[in-house]
Amino acid sequence: MTDHSLTVTTRAVGERVAVLTVSGEIDRASREVLATAAADVLEQGRHRLVLDLTGLEFCDSSGLSLFVELHRRTLALAGGLRLGGARPLVATVILATSLDRLLRLHPTADAAVDAALRDD
Template sequence: MTIQDPGDGIRVLSVAGEIDHDSVDVLRDAVEQALADGRDRLVADLSAVPFCDSGGLSLFVETHRRTTARGGWLRLAGPQAPVRFTLNVSHLDAYLNVHPTLDEALAPPS
C-alpha cells in the first residue's frame, strides 16, 4: 500500500493485491491512521486489486459511514472488473461513491 496526501484534506490509499481476511487489517490500519491524522476525505485506489471479499466490503461501508459522519467522504477509484462485479451484486455500487479512475475520484464535484 502507498499513501499520498494530494491536498485539500484528501488522503489516497493505493492498495495492491487482494483485499481479504488475511490482508484487510493493513487497509483498516491505514484508514485509522488517516482519520487520526484529521483526514476525512479518503480515496481508495483499487486499480491494482484483483479481488475483494466481504471483509473489504465491510471496511468500505464502515469507512463511508465514519467519513460522512465527520463531513467527509470515501471514494473508490478504478476497481477492476471482478471488484466492480462484487460491488454491483452486493448493490454497494449504489451506496458507495465509485469512480472509474483515480483522476475522476480526485476531481471536485461538478
C-alpha cells in the same frame, strides 16, 4: 503498510484528501492492513478518502464490509469515501451486492480524486 497479500500506500492531496493505493487482495487475513492505514490518515485530519483500487485483484465480503465501515466513518467526520479504478472483477462484486448505491464509484482514481477535491 503491507501484508503477504495486500499493500497500501498513502499520499496526501491538498489539506483534506488522502489517496490510499491498494494493491493485491483484501480478505479476512489482510483487511487490517487497509483498516490501519485508513485510521492513520483519518487521525491526521484527512477525512476525504479515495481508495485507488487499480491494483486490487480480489476483494471478499470482509473487504466490502470495510469499505462500508470507512464510508460511515468518513461521513461521521464530515468527509467522504470514493473508490476509483476498480478492475472488472472487483467492480462486479460491488455492483452485484448493490453497494454502488452506497459507495461512490469512479472509473479511475484520478476521477475519484477530482470529485473528492470538489466536495466543498
